[in-house]
Amino acid sequence: MPNNHFKRGELYSVINGMASTAVARRLQKNFRNAGLEITIEQWSILYHLWKEDCLSQQELCNRTFRDKPSITRLIDNLEKQLMVKRMPSKTDRRINMVCLTDAAKQIQNLTIDLANQTMSEALEGVKKEDIEIVKIVFQKVYDNLTISI
Template sequence: MSNNQFKRGELYSVINGVASTAVARRLQKNFRNAGLEITIEQWSILYHLWKEDGLSQQELCTRTYRDKASITRLIDNIEKLGLVERIASKDDRRVNMVYLTDAAKPLQEATYNLANQTMNEALQGISKEEIEIVKSVFQRVYENSK
């Protein structure tokens, strides 16, 4: 057994993503307090559709770093809530395009405000330079680990 146990112990925090979990929990709680009965994972899908409506499930996999099965079931649940619908692509009949319903649109501003407020609280006292470094490190760790 090598003797750099402390180093590994610290790095485990990075693996675990403790801070991002804390932010996710806080955002989830803020949603609930506002009477928005969606999960943060569902919100992450809606978030991408608000930016660009009508994405394929495969595209949602790429943009949210999830596998196909996870997206299938997330869309199932959001569809049950009546917030999105699948429409088969005419160009390629294997593909489902996912579209927001009218019911989803009013949620956008409320959740954006909650997300902004949550992030502002989470990032208090942290400089733009530090955030840039975190983003850069995350990107490189992600590329190194694919």
């Protein structure tokens, strides 16, 4: 049985490429079974904030490949659930910095473990080299489509 455990940095790009497919739904289900009232979309925002806290909404757009209205509303919902807080930037009053709350920090390890488990389950029997190829292909596709706007 191959070892498909991912380092954290590697994990997100794989899930992201399969967004809204079986993997995402399974991860969502595993969150719910663990008593977590959080969607994978919300989780993907938290994931980037755990890597680097207090990002602007625009920066979250860039890192998650979403448009601005999507981020606005995801942050609205995360704020309602007290997972993040909007802090006005001191140097540029147009900018909201999105920062984690303690509640969000507390679920970090649990959710990342669940994500790792889900990925292992999903990728059972898939060779590590093949996963590398999938990631490279996705990156190439994104590059092809975003350069030529």
